Amino acid sequence: MSESNLKSYVDDFFNDLILYDDYRNHHDYKGLLKAGIDVFLDNETAYNAYEIYQTFFMIYQITSENKSDGARITDSSIVSEPNTLLDLIKIMKKYEENTGELIEKQRDHFIHSVNVFLLGLAIYSQNRNYRDMFQAYVLDSPYEKYYKTGDGEFSHEEFLYRWGVASLFHDIGYPVEIIGKQLNKFINDSVKSISGTYGADTAIDFKDFNDFNTIVKMDPDFADKYTSVYPRAKFLNMFKPTDIMAQKISIDFPGVNVNQLVRHLDSFVDIMGESGFIDHGFFSAILVLNSYGYLIQKYAKNHDFFFYPIVDSATAILLHNYYRNVLQKKPFNLPALHPRDSPIAFLLILCDELQEWNRQPFGIKDKKRSHVNELVLDIDNTRLDVEYIVKSGSMGLGFSEDKEELLNNVLSIRSIFKRGLSVLTEVKQDNVLREIVKTEIQAPDVLLRNVEKLAIEIHQQYIDTTKAQYEEKIANGEEIDEVFMNKYENLVSFDELTPQLKIANIRQARSIPRKLNIIGCEMVNLSDERESITEFSEDEIMDLAIFEHDEWCEEKLGTGWTYGEEKDLKNLITPYLVPWEDLPEDIQQYDIDPVKNIPNLIDKIGLKIVRTKIRLLTFEMHKFYASEHDVVDFEDLPDYIKYSNYKQTDFLVKILSELGYDVVDIDDPRNAVTSFDDDSMEYLAHREHMAWYKLKINSGWKYGPVRDEELKINPNLQEWDELEVSKKQTNMRTFKNLPQMCETVGLKIVKN
Numbered sequence: 001m002s003e004s005n006l007k008s009y010v011d012d013f014f015n016d017l018i019l020y021d022d023y024r025n026h027h028d029y030k031g032l033l034k035a036g037i038d039v040f041l042d043n044e045t046a047y048n049a050y051e052i053y054q055t056f057f058m059i060y061q062i063t064s065e066n067k068s069d070g071a072r073i074t075d076s077s078i079v080s081e082p083n084t085l086l087d088l089i090k091i092m093k094k095y096e097e098n099t100g101e102l103i104e105k106q107r108d109h110f111i112h113s114v115n116v117f118l119l120g121l122a123i124y125s126q127n128r129n130y131r132d133m134f135q136a137y138v139l140d141s142p143y144e145k146y147y148k149t150g151d152g153e154f155s156h157e158e159f160l161y162r163w164g165v166a167s168l169f170h171d172i173g174y175p176v177e178i179i180g181k182q183l184n185k186f187i188n189d190s191v192k193s194i195s196g197t198y199g200a201d202t203a204i205d206f207k208d209f210n211d212f213n214t215i216v217k218m219d220p221d222f223a224d225k226y227t228s229v230y231p232r233a234k235f236l237n238m239f240k241p242t243d244i245m246a247q248k249i250s251i252d253f254p255g256v257n258v259n260q261l262v263r264h265l266d267s268f269v270d271i272m273g274e275s276g277f278i279d280h281g282f283f284s285a286i287l288v289l290n291s292y293g294y295l296i297q298k299y300a301k302n303h304d305f306f307f308y309p310i311v312d313s314a315t316a317i318l319l320h321n322y323y324r325n326v327l328q329k330k331p332f333n334l335p336a337l338h339p340r341d342s343p344i345a346f347l348l349i350l351c352d353e354l355q356e357w358n359r360q361p362f363g364i365k366d367k368k369r370s371h372v373n374e375l376v377l378d379i380d381n382t383r384l385d386v387e388y389i390v391k392s393g394s395m396g397l398g399f400s401e402d403k404e405e406l407l408n409n410v411l412s413i414r415s416i417f418k419r420g421l422s423v424l425t426e427v428k429q430d431n432v433l434r435e436i437v438k439t440e441i442q443a444p445d446v447l448l449r450n451v452e453k454l455a456i457e458i459h460q461q462y463i464d465t466t467k468a469q470y471e472e473k474i475a476n477g478e479e480i481d482e483v484f485m486n487k488y489e490n491l492v493s494f495d496e497l498t499p500q501l502k503i504a505n506i507r508q509a510r511s512i513p514r515k516l517n518i519i520g521c522e523m524v525n526l527s528d529e530r531e532s533i534t535e536f537s538e539d540e541i542m543d544l545a546i547f548e549h550d551e552w553c554e555e556k557l558g559t560g561w562t563y564g565e566e567k568d569l570k571n572l573i574t575p576y577l578v579p580w581e582d583l584p585e586d587i588q589q590y591d592i593d594p595v596k597n598i599p600n601l602i603d604k605i606g607l608k609i610v611r612t613k614i615r616l617l618t619f620e621m622h623k624f625y626a627s628e629h630d631v632v633d634f635e636d637l638p639d640y641i642k643y644s645n646y647k648q649t650d651f652l653v654k655i656l657s658e659l660g661y662d663v664v665d666i667d668d669p670r671n672a673v674t675s676f677d678d679d680s681m682e683y684l685a686h687r688e689h690m691a692w693y694k695l696k697i698n699s700g701w702k703y704g705p706v707r708d709e710e711l712k713i714n715p716n717l718q719e720w721d722e723l724e725v726s727k728k729q730t731n732m733r734t735f736k737n738l739p740q741m742c743e744t745v746g747l748k749i750v751k752n
Helices: 006-015 022-026 029-042 046-059 082-102 108-125 128-139 157-169 176-196 223-228 231-235 242-250 258-267 268-275 280-298 304-327 343-354 366-367 399-410 432-440 448-475 482-489 499-518 538-558 585-596 598-604 613-630 639-658 678-698 725-744
Strands: 374-379 384-390 419-427 521-525 607-611 661-664 745-752
Touching: 006 029, 006 108, 006 374, 022 029, 022 268, 029 046, 029 108, 046 082, 046 108, 046 157, 082 280, 108 128, 108 157, 108 374, 128 157, 128 343, 157 280, 157 304, 157 343, 176 661, 223 231, 223 304, 242 258, 242 280, 242 304, 280 304, 280 521, 304 343, 304 399, 343 399, 399 419, 448 499, 448 585, 448 598, 499 521, 499 538, 499 598, 538 585, 538 639, 585 598, 598 607, 607 613, 613 639, 613 661, 613 745, 639 661, 639 678, 678 725, 725 745
Parallel strands: 384 419
Antiparallel strands: 374 384, 521 607, 661 745
């Protein structure tokens, strides 16, 4: 794959699309929707995404039936009408943007839903198998009011309508999940700030869920036509969204007992509360049915508009999480979802899982992790190939393989793609440490007295540097511009600084431990036996200078500064609120010089810089590995290999905790574990190898009989069960020697 075809695939969809209102009432609604999509694809912003929502839900706004037919419009006074569907969209967008900072994990769902919508259009346009199954699904149902072309043939607009409702609304209930996560985070952050031994589970409680799970009854005969076709539905409440969806699922999946499903859906809120999770798809589906149920009763004479396309879309929204989390488990035990059974649900699960590119992070942890920057897509009647381009960092261990495995377990992929699904992740290896190790900063808060000392020294460094530059300019006979002269003449001591400049120096001081953690270092007392770090490498200096600039930008934005081409101190305007690469070299130097001077600053306050013990453990593990293999020293490794080793050490600590072990400082009073039994060693070696295996695969490595770094070939790149016994024993020897390696760097393993 070499290019992203998403736009051309969407173009193909619209080339074959004819809208009812366009040929019947002489509109160009297709052109309006396509224009919004083209603008969005050029610039994926929330502003442009909202244009698509707005156009779609205005095209399909539920109003009195004669208002969509130009020939019947008689009331010229009607110029606008509230659009409650768009109101739901606005509410979801507002909650998501304003609450993410209080949540550990949350990514964009507003732009995401538009991209899900577009990906579905692309798959529909390129895969004849899916189109045929969708058409057969609609035509085989009792529904007769599906969209038709001018000559009476089945129209692709039926798919556009059902798919648009399902994809654009599938996360509309996400604010419920946001609130639950906020509550859980607040409670747990609060108690864990006192002691890590605390823990608390929280859940959202509905005093009367039945009020929410009810469609406003305006027409008592609303479901009569539907229940005449499906008589068993008479025993259900057709004004109750969960009953409606249970009925729909039992039709599409005849093996599901409708009464058993009704009981499960009725109790699902309680199940979520007891299990500590929230399925936002459940709430999204109910909101869709509540909204459309009300509007169609109010305006539409034919209630089939609700019980077929809308119920189909809403049930797909429910199933996009519920299918794998509930219906594929006991007591339902459904197999992989086949598109002929529920084509919209099938496509929603597929596109929702595949839509990983350009997802804006809102949650705290998601802001720190890597994200897919670009998508390369190749779709035809036999295959679906997806390649994610990650410009920096890594998507995690086995990201592509896990994605493929999940989708193949949940969906019958080969029923429409005979050659299957391929998910690849291309990681651009540049600046891996810069982008990813930042996300794992675990620096302690520094005592205020040390922060104060550092801030004073930072400002003194600024004074010394400015004076030195002035003297150099004078000595070289250079002309001194007004800006520099103003800076030189206004040099003052730390005590005389404005409050804003004092805080700026404090921020920079507090940031030093974070910067040190990025490169595997920490501040300690002079009595610490570890070797002092007195200077950083060029790569480390550049990494930390960029980090300093990023923090400076965050500080400026947070204190009211804005970007402008000319600097204006009075009005808080600066031309330097730009990415690092857009800064002039002389301005970059203002970030580079303070970083170079960090070891000197730390020395002046009576402390020193050393490598953290976990990083030292990484070095020890590499030494052990190098003793058994012909590999280079750690310092000569490429950055992405160093990062891989860092991650492996961190992961090792995590898998030790699975067996009840902690890695602690050697001064911890608990007794050290000096050895592991054979079963524990094999378990740890197996877990560690598979983590390494997935990381390598995800970074583009392949199996080969001879190791080749340039071609990314490794003879050990096999599943654990396929490894030679000697290779397994090598992995196990790592854990046999781990207690000794820990002791070497001042750590030990204890039972927790």
